[in-house]
Amino acid sequence: MRRTSTILILSLLLIFSEMLMEACKKTDSVAGQGIGTTPLQLKVPQGFPPPQPLFADNPLTQEGFELGRRLFYEGKLSRDSNFPCASCHQQFAAFSTLDHPLSHGFNNQFTRRNAPGLFNLAWQSSFQWDGGVNHLEVQPLNPITSSNEMAMTIQEVLDRLKNDTRYPPMFKAAFGTEEINSQKMLKALSQFMGMMVSGNAKFDLVKRGQATFTIAEQSGYAIFKNKCATCHPEPLFTDNSFRNTGLAVDPVLNDSGRMSITKDPMDYLKFKVPSLRNIYKTQPYGHDGRFYSIGAVIDHYRTGVINTPTTDPKLRNGIPMTDEEKLDLSSFLRSLTDTTFIVDKRFTNPN
Amino acid sequence: MDILRSRSSKVLLLATSLFLALSCKKDKSLETGKSRVSFRFENSAQGIPLQLEKKYTNPFGEDYTVTTLKYHISDITISDSSKNISREKTCCHLLDASDSTSLHFDAQLDEISFDRVSFIIGVDSLYNVSGAQTGALDPVHGMFWTWNTGYIMAKLEGESSVSSAPVSRFQYHIGGYAGSVATQRKVTLTFPGGRSYSLKADQPLTMIIDVNISKWFRSAHDLPIASQPLVMTPGPLAMQYADNYACLFTVKEVQP
Numbered sequence: 001m002r003r004t005s006t007i008l009i010l011s012l013l014l015i016f017s018e019m020l021m022e023a024c025k026k027t028d029s030v031a032g033q034g035i036g037t038t039p040l041q042l043k044v045p046q047g048f049p050p051p052q053p054l055f056a057d058n059p060l061t062q063e064g065f066e067l068g069r070r071l072f073y074e075g076k077l078s079r080d081s082n083f084p085c086a087s088c089h090q091q092f093a094a095f096s097t098l099d100h101p102l103s104h105g106f107n108n109q110f111t112r113r114n115a116p117g118l119f120n121l122a123w124q125s126s127f128q129w130d131g132g133v134n135h136l137e138v139q140p141l142n143p144i145t146s147s148n149e150m151a152m153t154i155q156e157v158l159d160r161l162k163n164d165t166r167y168p169p170m171f172k173a174a175f176g177t178e179e180i181n182s183q184k185m186l187k188a189l190s191q192f193m194g195m196m197v198s199g200n201a202k203f204d205l206v207k208r209g210q211a212t213f214t215i216a217e218q219s220g221y222a223i224f225k226n227k228c229a230t231c232h233p234e235p236l237f238t239d240n241s242f243r244n245t246g247l248a249v250d251p252v253l254n255d256s257g258r259m260s261i262t263k264d265p266m267d268y269l270k271f272k273v274p275s276l277r278n279i280y281k282t283q284p285y286g287h288d289g290r291f292y293s294i295g296a297v298i299d300h301y302r303t304g305v306i307n308t309p310t311t312d313p314k315l316r317n318g319i320p321m322t323d324e325e326k327l328d329l330s331s332f333l334r335s336l337t338d339t340t341f342i343v344d345k346r347f348t349n350p351n
Numbered sequence: 352m353d354i355l356r357s358r359s360s361k362v363l364l365l366a367t368s369l370f371l372a373l374s375c376k377k378d379k380s381l382e383t384g385k386s387r388v389s390f391r392f393e394n395s396a397q398g399i400p401l402q403l404e405k406k407y408t409n410p411f412g413e414d415y416t417v418t419t420l421k422y423h424i425s426d427i428t429i430s431d432s433s434k435n436i437s438r439e440k441t442c443c444h445l446l447d448a449s450d451s452t453s454l455h456f457d458a459q460l461d462e463i464s465f466d467r468v469s470f471i472i473g474v475d476s477l478y479n480v481s482g483a484q485t486g487a488l489d490p491v492h493g494m495f496w497t498w499n500t501g502y503i504m505a506k507l508e509g510e511s512s513v514s515s516a517p518v519s520r521f522q523y524h525i526g527g528y529a530g531s532v533a534t535q536r537k538v539t540l541t542f543p544g545g546r547s548y549s550l551k552a553d554q555p556l557t558m559i560i561d562v563n564i565s566k567w568f569r570s571a572h573d574l575p576i577a578s579q580p581l582v583m584t585p586g587p588l589a590m591q592y593a594d595n596y597a598c599l600f601t602v603k604e605v606q607p
Contacts, residue, residue: 057481057482058482128498132498132499132500133497133498133500134479134480134500134501135480135481135482135483135500136482137482137483138482138483138490138495138497138500141490141495141497141500142497142498145497146497153491154490154491155491158491181485181489181491182483182485182489182490182491183483183484183485183489186482186483187482187483190482190483260499261499263532263584263585263586
């Protein structure tokens with residue numbers, strides 16, 4: 001009797017001590033795959049270069065992606081709940097703000113710059129018009145904490161998520177524990193945004209031999225390769241560099257562009273070359289949204305370029321073009337609209 | 352039978368608590384060949400322990416109070432002039448004057464003899480470019496710039512009657528992680544009397560480090576509050592403050 005109970009006690013103790021050792025371990029919140037997650041893959045469109053190693057330490061999962069999607073559409077990330085990411089990044093506008101030169105944020109304030117479309121972010125090495133953000137994971141910190149955008153602190157956001165019964169289970173599904181911290185939130189958002197790939201425009205179908213250009217598009221493509229492709233090279237239609245296209249300085253915004261980050265006078269008025277994919281869905285244009293149409297942008301290149309010390313050498317004499325060429329070029333740019341991307345169910349509001 | 356049961360349950364209770372104590376101890380225990388150095392950072396001004404919101408005078412005769420003082424300490428090593436060197440594995444510590452528990456921490460280091468300690472004030476550039484971090488590097492701590500992403504290596508805020516900024520504030524957010532604007536600074540300190548120590552598993556040490564805030568304003572460079580109450584971007588000025596914060600630290604005492 002004594003013997004069996006000793007054995008029983010001993011084995012019980014063994015189990016107990018295992019459990020206790022577990023309890024003593026600090027739950028290090030290293031973001032990663034939780035147990036039973038469904039792996040996802042970033043599909044690289046044919047002809048695209050390899051993406052940034054964005055997911056090397058943030059393994060893509062269905063659960064992480066879905067959490068990121070919910071967060072992207074979550075009003076609670078903003079002070080008065082009216083400005084989720086999606087309020088300024090609208091899917092039907094390829095995740096830009098349609099028809100607004102500057103976007104609305106908290107307390108009737110405007111952003112300083114035009115909200116760019118969000119797609120193919122996994123091929124970008126820096127973010128924002130001045131390249132001030134060096135990693136997609138940390139990009140959301142800027143709008144969340146800016147007083148003219150979502151006007152929150154990170155801690156407030158985390159507290160709101162912790163107090164919302166829907167979130168702890170979603171964090172657990174994605175990252176293995178119910179603990180909510182900024183790293184997991186940011187990695188989930190990065191999974192959602194990084195998966196936004198747009199590579200299914202008519203242009204891509206033509207490249208894959210599944211469609212043919214019209215005569216106007218074909219002619220526009222030739223003009224494009226000749227006059228625009230140095231800065232806007234296919235397949236991403238940006239070379240990710242910073243350039244001054246000779247725009248007049250807006251005296252109110254007084255935006256010095258890349259120089260505000262590098263402090264280098266040679267970077268004065270330089271802005272990131274934007275992708276031209278989905279360009280017909282993202283009006284208005286330019287870093288401050290000053291152009292209401294593609295025609296107006298092209299006219300700027302033809303006759304509006306102002307020469308200052310940092311104006312790009314390729315634009316110093318403008319880009320001469322006949323009216324007919326302008327029309328053909330516009331036809332080509334329309335072939336860059338990816339109509340599947342802007343209705344892709346994976347990226348719509350989950351609510 | 353009853354006696355047995357109650358006795359065995361007592362044994363169970365006792366043994367359980369023993370195991371609890373043991374298993375916790377074991378989990379915290381040192382790796383073989385390692386021992387512990389307890390670091391205690393003591394912020395001071397004018398030779399006395401720094402108290403937030405108390406009035407001090409800096410070397411230029413300017414009055415000031417400190418409301419916020421935070422700095423990153425990383426890459427701690429102990430070494431000597433021969434080949435002995437041991438580096439702490441933990442990447443970074445964030446020391447915050449408003450949270451006294453953050454000023455004390457234990458570092459696991461090899462059992463070696465050593466006559467100096469080094470650390471970096473700031474955060475290695477790698478962590479500045481690798482996306483979302485956690486722990487001491489969590490952006491909730493308010494030490495991460497979001498518009499020009501990267502860590503603030505050290506932050507000093509307060510008030511001074513000589514400040515021309517609104518409500519007499521001064522704010523020094525010193526950062527910049529690469530190239531000509533890199534504000535990480537390596538500090539190497541020797542010990543009082545030039546002594547050396549041997550770290551042994553059964554003889555952990557405590558190192559008390561004085562952090563003299565007066566030198567923030569005047570040491571490598573003269574940086575009166577009146578000249579610039581606000582520094583919030585990487586650049587030449589931030590580099591000068593970084594040179595100064597490298598001068599704040601001295602080892603006051605090493606205790607067994």
